[in-house]
Amino acid sequence: MTDSRAGWLDTFFTHVYTDSDLELRDPATTEAMVRCVSSALDLSPGAAVMDLACGTGRHSVPLSAAGYRVTGVDLMEHYLCQARARTRDAGQHVEFVQADMRDLGALPQGSFDAVVSLHTSFGFFDTEDENLSVLTQIRRVLAPGGRFLIDVMNRDWFLSQSGESFGVGADEFVVRNFDSSDGVTYLYEERFSPLTSRIRWHIRSADASVSATADYRVYSAHELISMLARAGFDVLGLHGDYDLSPFHVHSPHLICTAAATPREK
Incomplete structure (x- = not known):
């Protein structure tokens, strides 16, 4: 293909x-x-x-x-x-x-x-x-x-999660988290669209030196x-x-x- x-x-x-x-x-x-x-x-x-x-x-x-x-x-x-x-x-x-x-x-x-x-x-x-x-x-x-x-x-489990969602609209569903367990701090944001059931998952290091974004259907x-x-x-x-x-x-x-x-x- x-x-x-x-x-x-x-x-x-x-x-x-x-x-x-x-x-x-x-x-x-x-x-x-x-x-x-x-x-x-x-x-x-x-x-x-x-x-x-x-x-x-x-x-x-x-x-x-x-x-x-x-x-x-x-x-x-x-x-x-x-x-x-x-x-x-x-x-x-x-x-x-x-x-x-x-x-x-x-x-x-x-x-x-x-x-x-x-x-x-x-x-x-x-x-x-x-x-x-x-x-x-x-x-x-x-x-x-x-x-x-x-x-x-x-x-359905994902939509039951709570997270820091400051600065997003009332019609948006966003879960934010972070991890520092391996010596580097990573920030995570999962932004869900109710119209498509897709999650846009953004990962970046705290110093913004690296980042990556996925966009997938759940x-x-x-x-x-x-x-x-x-x-x-x-x-x-x-x-x-x-x-x-x-x-x-x-x-x-x-x-x-x-x-x-x-x-x-």
Whole structure:
């Protein structure tokens, strides 16, 4: 396909994001996410698993260590270089492929037992047709009955958050926060549009030397379930956190497991 990637991807997915995202730097959270995948999908040893939007291999490497045959897919080659180094250092074997998640044509149809999409790696594109195409591509590469686990921020939980919102209009929803735990202070602003359900997430260092902005769609449970059905999935379960607790409206995560429906002959 032609390169029609969302304009913010190249400038956001740099060291600024990996240095500033608290969850990315938390080994306990990573371990919980990998346990979640293993428990929720109940895969056999040696199952072929795609880690979609794998980034620097944060999940790919421990999934390989858990006994799966892992392929990590990401658009950003500089992240894939870091992922390959991480894999070598861990003594694991993971295949890494550079691809746009809307076009997984480089990967054979029906070649995976499972696909995982973790840490809100969905909703990146400007139109719902483009975001739906990600799900249909995932459906294409799954074997009959193959499993899909998607983990995204719960839109309804986000709207229950409070934050410093001085200087914004009454019709705006803005959450602001900061972190200084790693020696550098980062300021975060998440600005939500009720008309599009998109969040514009701006990160900058306190001294303004680095910054990055993402612009992505967030979903309520019924919206994600509807999209999965349109893409050819049967929803198996909904969970609200990595301990597989039941989903409810105030759950921070929307973790959905689904099975690929049989293709029509």
